[in-house]
Amino acid sequence: MNSTSKSQNMIGFDNIRLSEREYERLCNMIFSSIPSSLLLFDRNLRVLIANRNFLEKSHRTKANTLGKHINKIFTNVILEYTRLRERIQAVFKTGIGDRGREMYYRSHGLPSRVYFYNLTPLLDNRNAVEGVLLIMVDITQQVSLREKVRQTERHLVCVVESANDIVTSLDSKGMITTWNNAAEHISGYMERELIGKSLTSMCIDEQKTTLTSIIKSISLGKTVKHVELSLKVKNGKIIPISWSFALMRDNTQAVVGIVGVGQDRTERRELEAQLFQSAKLASLGVMAGGIAHEIRNPLCISSAAAQILLANPDNEKLRMECAEKVYTGIKRASQIIEDLLKFTRPTEEHFELLNINNAIEETFNMIEKQMLLMRINVIKKLDLHIPIIRAEKNLLKQAFLNIILNAANAMPNGGTLTVTTLTHENNKILIIFKDTGCGIPLKNIDKIFDPFFSTMPVGQGTGLGLSITYSIIKHHGGAIHVESIVGKGSIFKIEIPIKNT
Amino acid sequence: MSEKTQVLIVDDEVDICWALENILMLEDYNYKIHIATSGKEGLNFIEQLHSTISLLILDIKLPDIDGLKFADFVRQHYPQIKIIIITGYYYRHSDIVQQGLANNLFDGFIGKPFKISEIHSTIESIAS
Numbered sequence: 354m355n356s357t358s359k360s361q362n363m364i365g366f367d368n369i370r371l372s373e374r375e376y377e378r379l380c381n382m383i384f385s386s387i388p389s390s391l392l393l394f395d396r397n398l399r400v401l402i403a404n405r406n407f408l409e410k411s412h413r414t415k416a417n418t419l420g421k422h423i424n425k426i427f428t429n430v431i432l433e434y435t436r437l438r439e440r441i442q443a444v445f446k447t448g449i450g451d452r453g454r455e456m457y458y459r460s461h462g463l464p465s466r467v468y469f470y471n472l473t474p475l476l477d478n479r480n481a482v483e484g485v486l487l488i489m490v491d492i493t494q495q496v497s498l499r500e501k502v503r504q505t506e507r508h509l510v511c512v513v514e515s516a517n518d519i520v521t522s523l524d525s526k527g528m529i530t531t532w533n534n535a536a537e538h539i540s541g542y543m544e545r546e547l548i549g550k551s552l553t554s555m556c557i558d559e560q561k562t563t564l565t566s567i568i569k570s571i572s573l574g575k576t577v578k579h580v581e582l583s584l585k586v587k588n589g590k591i592i593p594i595s596w597s598f599a600l601m602r603d604n605t606q607a608v609v610g611i612v613g614v615g616q617d618r619t620e621r622r623e624l625e626a627q628l629f630q631s632a633k634l635a636s637l638g639v640m641a642g643g644i645a646h647e648i649r650n651p652l653c654i655s656s657a658a659a660q661i662l663l664a665n666p667d668n669e670k671l672r673m674e675c676a677e678k679v680y681t682g683i684k685r686a687s688q689i690i691e692d693l694l695k696f697t698r699p700t701e702e703h704f705e706l707l708n709i710n711n712a713i714e715e716t717f718n719m720i721e722k723q724m725l726l727m728r729i730n731v732i733k734k735l736d737l738h739i740p741i742i743r744a745e746k747n748l749l750k751q752a753f754l755n756i757i758l759n760a761a762n763a764m765p766n767g768g769t770l771t772v773t774t775l776t777h778e779n780n781k782i783l784i785i786f787k788d789t790g791c792g793i794p795l796k797n798i799d800k801i802f803d804p805f806f807s808t809m810p811v812g813q814g815t816g817l818g819l820s821i822t823y824s825i826i827k828h829h830g831g832a833i834h835v836e837s838i839v840g841k842g843s844i845f846k847i848e849i850p851i852k853n854t
Numbered sequence: 855m856s857e858k859t860q861v862l863i864v865d866d867e868v869d870i871c872w873a874l875e876n877i878l879m880l881e882d883y884n885y886k887i888h889i890a891t892s893g894k895e896g897l898n899f900i901e902q903l904h905s906t907i908s909l910l911i912l913d914i915k916l917p918d919i920d921g922l923k924f925a926d927f928v929r930q931h932y933p934q935i936k937i938i939i940i941t942g943y944y945y946r947h948s949d950i951v952q953q954g955l956a957n958n959l960f961d962g963f964i965g966k967p968f969k970i971s972e973i974h975s976t977i978e979s980i981a982s
Contacts, residue, residue, distance in 0.1 A: 645942065645943070646915060646941075646942045646943045648942075649942025649943075649965075649966040649967060650867050650870065650942055650966060652942075652966070652967045653867075653870060653873070653942060653966035653967035653968065654867070654869040654870060654873060655967075656967035656968070656969075657870070657873035657874075657877065657967065657968065657970070658869075658873060660877075660969065660970045661873065661876050661877060661880065661970070664880065664970060665880055671876070671880075674872075678869055678872065678873070681869065682869070725917035726915045726916075726917060726943075728917070728918070728920075
């Protein structure tokens with residue numbers, strides 16, 4: 354290299370006066386401190402310069418590298434695979450550098466490493482190619498990381514595709530970007546049919562606004578767990594699905610989308626329905642004594658009146674009276690049976706607009722007599738302006754009945770059961786049952802909603818009542834709490850959201 | 855029986871009282887019937903008329919007072935009053951009924967619904 358090319362190539366060195374010797378030393382220093390392997394080839398493919406990095410990585414000495422032909426530097430396999438000789442010759446010919454490629458290079462006795470290399474022509478002042486610089490950057494680590502990322506990606510894809518639950522990703526506007534196998538299977542819609550469509554559009558009409566507001570609140574950073582939203586699937590069926598949503602962010606915390614995982618609740622619903630049904634039968638068993646009494650009274654009236662009539666057929670006045678009593682008794686008995694049937698009939702999934710006070714009144718009507726007999730004074734403090742909610746009336750009656758029966762059992766010598774309804778913070782209604790019974794010991798208070806937990810003698814309680822109540826209240830998106838003082842009584846507090854779905 | 859037998863019927867079911875009254879009155883028996891439709895009312899009758907009442911027909915499931923305690927009270931204080939309990943709540947073979955009869959807490963049991971003949975035979979068996 355002459356001094357002209359020196360000033361041309363080394364911009365910035367103009368103002369520094371360096372002797373030829375100092376300049377060469379500086380060049381060598383830079384050359385050897387670069388963390389990449391550098392080899393400069395001449396037209397005959399012999400090595401003009403090899404930097405320290407190359408010599409160290411390839412375990413070679415200056416002596417067996419400098420001035421050697423490329424064939425002595427790289428194995429034939431590498432040369433043939435990379436076509437490095439031809440490429441270098443091409444650069445000499447065209448004066449145009451070669452873009453980067455990857456090369457697996459393995460020195461004798463060392464593990465193989467991956468290099469990213471490119472070829473740069475060094476031009477003299479007549480623009481002729483004086484030499485070709487091979488720059489090799491060791492990317493072994495990056496490549497292994499890349500492999501790991503790919504593996505993780507494949508693993509995730511596998512997980513998502515083999516999952517039994519719907520896994521879908523949405524963009525921040527709620528448009529579907531991915532839709533896994535399970536989602537295709539459950540919904541009947543293929544991924545390609547849905548990409549770019551909004552998840553909301555698949556929701557049943559009355560839940561569309563709910564999902565829209567959920568997506569909005571997730572975009573604002575909230576995590577939403579266990580929302581029940583039903584999808585209308587391809588064959589027109591409505592599938593209840595329990596969803597969890599989470600926000601996807603990139604490294605800069607910017608929102609890139611939403612992931613939704615949805616579990617098909619159909620089977621669970623069916624099981625729940627069965628459980629509710631068996632619980633109804635169980636509470637019926639608990640009520641049986643009361644029912645027998647309920648029904649024997651009107652039967653007794655009809656039967657006695659009929660017998661009196663038979664014994665005194667000629668008494669005009671008595672005849673009318675007897676007929677009337679027979680009729681009244683039968684009417685009463687059939688009313689009781691009717692109520693029972695209503696109660697035990699399997700409930701269809703049916704949310705309706707409901708005034709909670711009515712459900713409470715109807716529940717008490719069923720067991721009014723039993724309350725009287727047990728000398729339980731029922732006080733109702735019902736808020737007449739209680740908002741209407743969407744609820745399954747029969748299920749709620751079941752839930753209330755279980756609490757009432759539980760309270761009655763806690764007051765074997767009679768007492769007072771106060772039921773209060775009120776609106777709380779404008780977004781939920783509270784239903785409070787307060788008894789003056791024996792109370793629940795502290796050690797039991799966490800267990801009372803557990804299935805089969807019962808303090809009643811074997812055969813007298815199923816231990817299912819309150820656990821059913823619990824699941825019914827959950828089913829309505831509500832909550833139930835209990836406070837109790839042994840010897841004073843218990844308070845069951847039920848919350849049901851007003852805008853539940 | 856020259857004097858009328860005074861009977862107190864205690865049942866919160868008005869129609870049951872009506873039936874019992876008719877069953878007793880329409881037969882050739884010589885009864886005077888008092889009717890109470892609550893435990894309290896029944897106790898009032900007992901307090902006032904215990905010297906004349908000889909038979910108590912008592913529903914043991916009353917809304918205000920436990921009928922068995924009612925019976926016990928009467929037995930303690932006015933042992934001359936015969937007691938027949940009447941209920942739709944227990945069967946004749948129920949423990950509470952069997953024990954009550956064995957321990958002489960009451961003298962007779964009638965289950966609802968009943969036959970007219972049962973009423974008569976129970977009363978007769980007690981009287982004898």
